[in-house]
Amino acid sequence: MVYTGGALIEIFNVYKIYNEGHESEVRALDGVSLSVSQGEYIAIIGASGSGKSTLMNILGCLDIPTYGEYILNGENVCHLYDFELARVRNKQIGFIFQGFNLLSGLTAIENVELPLIYQGVHGAKRHQMAMDALDRVGLFDRMDHKPGQMSGGQQQRVAIARALATNPNIILADEPTGNLDSRTGEHVIQILDQLNNQGTTIVLITHDPSVAQMAKRRVRIKDGRIVEDTGLIGEPSPKDALLPEEGAAEGGGRSDL
């Protein structure tokens, strides 16, 4: 197989098939190829159940494709051991989830320190890095609060701080504004925007057309296949023309999960 080279993320012909060969077979990803360069800002859109989260999980090395190859930063990650995958997730990728997924027993700063702990950063340095990250999301004064003592928007910002504390190449966000009202959501998107301006690659799943609009490139998935990609070479992507119609469709599909 020939790799195009240069791209940060490259997946080739990736399938994720559940219950393969059975009657209940589900092709969550059905032959997806995608190439993402350093510094891109991609929104993945599509109806509910179309396979967005599945794709995201594979990109984040949380899941392994049934078939296909995945080259991350020049390294084929499909055949790595568990501890190597853990290292890749820890160093290269920051996750932001719809449900925040903070550890409720830990304070904000402790949550942010967690990936640094797994990276083996110690003592004052780790504390400093975590404080910096919290500072970047504007939550310096809340660092000793536990998740239960914070609003949803603040929690999501802590989650962002946790994702960026290790200075990852890529931030993967699965509906980061899904549980937030539109104003807090905007704040979160602003932070992601800033991060992208500073060079971080961002892959974002969203149902919100206005959020998708912020992205420089949009990938639409339907039934496990990429049906549109505004970033593909040679394909003119009038992004404003594309969105209104799709945005309406997304809004309709949103309610079933």
Next chain:
Amino acid sequence: MKLWQSIRMAFQTLLSKKGRTFLTMLGTTIGVTAVIALVSVTKAQNEANKDLWRKMSENMVFVSFYSYEWKAGATPNAVIARDLRDYINNDLTELAVGITTNQQEWGSSVRWKDMIVQARALFYGSEQFSDVNRYEIKYGRDISVVDIERTNPVAVLGSLMCDKIFSFQDPIGETIYINEVPFTIVGVYHQRDKDKPEWYTEEQWYDYSEDNLIVLPYTASRLINPNVIIQDYKIKVEEPDAALELVSLLNDFFSTVITRIEWDKIDWEAGIYPDWDSETGYYNAWTNFQWFEEMDEAEAAQTRFLTLIAAISLFVGGIGIMNIMLVTVTERTREIGVRKAIGAPRRTIVTQFLIEASVLSGAGGLLGVILGFTVTLYWGKLQYDLIAQPDLPITFIAFAGSLAMGIIFGIYPAIKAASLQPVDALRTE
């Protein structure tokens, strides 16, 4: 991740569920408490028994011999007795305090004028009788070598015996009659036994007090009863530890002269007796310290049994821990997913849950140690009125056992947690 950090984290997690943590710990705590208290108190009790035994033994070694002196080649009793006395008094001065005959008659009647009293014991003693038996002369003089050699009809009284007969009169020089044989009183011993306890009547106390005695030179036995054969001897050693040594020296001493009775080969129930066809006669030399070995063995068996019970209760505690850890893993599937997503390798997750399990059991064990010490001290005091020292080796074993239990029973839940796929873990609610 540093170990102490994981431990701190485990403590935090456990503290966030205090009730459950406490109940889970309880199994281990009870096991450890039980083993420490039971073993320590048992040991203390056995130690106390031995002390009492030691005290009662008063560093004594007993010798009995009976020579078939009518047979050709057998050494006469008197010769053996003399040689034994010389051996003890000349060669073993470092080891032995003294030797006396240990022949006695219980409840002998003693008459003075028209008054008759019962001596609790009448001893035929040697000049070292008082040294061996811890009596001291208060008035007059003790039995002497000359008394023994000349078969002098003299007697020394114990303090109670003396009080009974001579309330207000100087006893020295008075004549008393035993079996109508006259003896002159030459001395009186100091009180050796305790004062009469309240719960005894005077009459009863005469039957118990060791001060109600009369001592005659052992050769004088033939004045009272020509058929008495002196065959029992008592040797006092300086140190309890010397008793066993003396027994083995005595065995050497007798080995060329007379045959040893092999008590250990006798099985009364099975009717197995040693051969009684010695040409020389028999002797036996023994000390109460010989039973210590058997006491130690019994104690070891007891300890093994208690430890087994403790191991079972620790095992049950361990199952409780495994159970609760499995629940914890299920409850915290999402947390595990998050940790894996942000880069925790499998090893770290395993370690985290193992540490949690062992902190659980270790804390239970520690509480058990504290409780075990407390119970040991109080129980020992209340039940036996003795200061029971908590036994350190068993404490260590019990604590280490509880920790090990946590680790062993934590392995399965920990591996289960670590084997969760991050996607699956994150998808669960």
